[in-house]
Amino acid sequence: MSTQLTTPVNRQSVEALSRSKGEPDWLAQRRVKGAELAETLEWPKPEKTRIDRWNLNAIGAFKPQSPVASAADLPESVRSLSGEASAGLIVQRNSGVVHQQLSPELQAKGILFTDLETASREHAELVQKYLNTVVAQDENKLTALHSAVWSGGVFIYIPKNVEVELPLQALFHSDDAEASFSRHVLIVADSHSRVTYVENAASDYSAAAEPQALVQQAVVEVIVKPGAHVRFATVHHMGDNVVDMTIRRALIENDGRMEWIVGDMNEGHTLSDTRSLLKGNGSTSDAKAISIGKNKQQMSLTTGAVHFGRNSESEMVTRAVMKDQATAIINGITKIEKGATKANGQQMEKVLMLSPKARGDANPILLIDEDDVKAGHAASVGQVNPEQVYYLMSRGISKQEAERLIIHGFLAPTVSEIPVKAVRDQLQQLLERKLEI
Structure with missing residues (x-):
């Protein structure tokens, strides 16, 4: 059992980190605020999962990474994941981005696809406007700590009426358990735009006989403007020495659409929280998630949709397979706020058990504060x-x-x-x- 007594950062350490990166003052101040909040806030308390028993302070240290000139110079294990049909590619190794490319055609359309650190300097007005607006720094200790120490990451901006036919792709690779691995992804799709973003997070510690513990902290913020459509697909496959803690949020305005496709295939403990905030009238969200647990893994997997807009619709489907002595707590949360008339929220959680010692809890939750709505759920756990x-x-x-x-x-x-x-x-x-x- 690990006891979480202190926070592994303070004001001085994050100020030094920000100076070493040459970041603008507004971002340095935001990091300091995150470090101060982390001292006072508590860790998230997911249903039936004692994450306070995990080693949550093993966040590693920031280590600068050397860039590579082209995708051909990337390790084969990384290069094989990129495929051939992406409009842009960003590769992050441990603490920093080492490669990025975007087709000239998309650059000419005003599309921004770069690491978040570069964007905070070169496109400060946009980043400052949207960063930490969907996942607030003061939500809990995890979000505060992440806002203080994140590095690398991705920033995407799609201008009005621009549609990106091929996916934009990011590869996040950890091969040094002593290096921090905490990225922040910020996507802004302006009115009536369309984009598909695909990311893959993996680890490879083959050079180390017994790699030390590491916490991967990842935060995703997506802003879907009126009439825009964002498709977000992610696959996580981290080693059994890594605790994966990922929070994903999307804010969807009038007639916007958000699609989540989440594959949590980690070997170690996992906290995965994916939610859509349907602020606009006619906004829609579709979330599909799968996970497989084995050995003594502990997983807290949450998908959620909060309806504010009229005629908003959400659908969530989670499928999990548990074997050995793995444990998964799967929460589906549909919240329909007062005033969200004609909203429709549907969810389904299914767990397949392959061992009598495995455990899978499916918890469908409906929170309805409006009368003229539709909502439904289905849950099953079986062999x-x-x-x-x-x-x-x-x-x-x-x-x-x-x-x-x-x-x-x-x-x-x-x-x-x-x-x-x-x-x-x-x-x-x-x-x-x-x-x-």
Whole structure:
């Protein structure tokens, strides 16, 4: 058991960090505010998960990274994830971005796709306007600490009426457990724009026999302006020495649409919180999430939608597979505020158990403060259907292969939604690895 007594940063350390990066004064002040808030706030308290027993202070130290000239100079394990069909690519290694590119055609349209640190200097007005507006610094100790120490990250701005046909992609890679790995992603899609963003977070500590503990802190903020459409796909695969704590939020204005596709395939403890704030009339949100737990993993997986706008709609689907002694607490939260008439919120959580010692709790939660609305939920926790196994075996398929096919069919609806083939293929490989029966 770890006891969280102190915060691993203070005013002096974050001021020194900001000076070393040459950041503008407004960002340095914001980092200081985050460090001060972190001293007074508490860690998040997810349902039925004691994250205070995790080693939450092992955030590593900032280590500058050397850039690479082209994607060809990246390690093969990283390069293989990028695929061939992205409009732009950003690669972050440990604490800093080492490579970024954006097609000239998109640059000519006024699209901004760069690391957040560069954007804070070169596009300060935009970044200062939106940073920490969807995920507030004072939400809890995690958000405050992250706002003090984040590094690298991604900033995307899509101008009005601009549609990006091919995905923008980011690869986050950790191979030094002593280096901080805390990124911040900020996406702003202006009115009637459209963009797909795909990210992959992975670790490789093969050079270290027993890598030390590390906490990955990641925060995502998405602003969807009126009539805009953002599609966000992410796959996380961190080692068993890493605690992955990721908060994702989207603010959606009139007739805007947000799509989340989340694959939490980590080997270690995981806190994943993905929510949409449907502020505008006619706004919509669609969230699909999958996760696989094994060994003694502990996972808190939350998807949520808060309806403020009239005629707003949300749909959430979470599918999880638990084996060995893994534990997953899966929360689906639909909140319809007073005044959100004609809102429609639907959710479904399904957990498949592969071991009698595994645990999966599906908690559908509806919080309704308005009368003229629709809301519904479905939740199930169970084992592989023996009748399905028997049917496949009657067709000459072995029991082990039958169970594998059923599990893949259970997860396939979300896997198929990944918009980049290289990432989709990697997710399939991760599924095979974690589902070895």
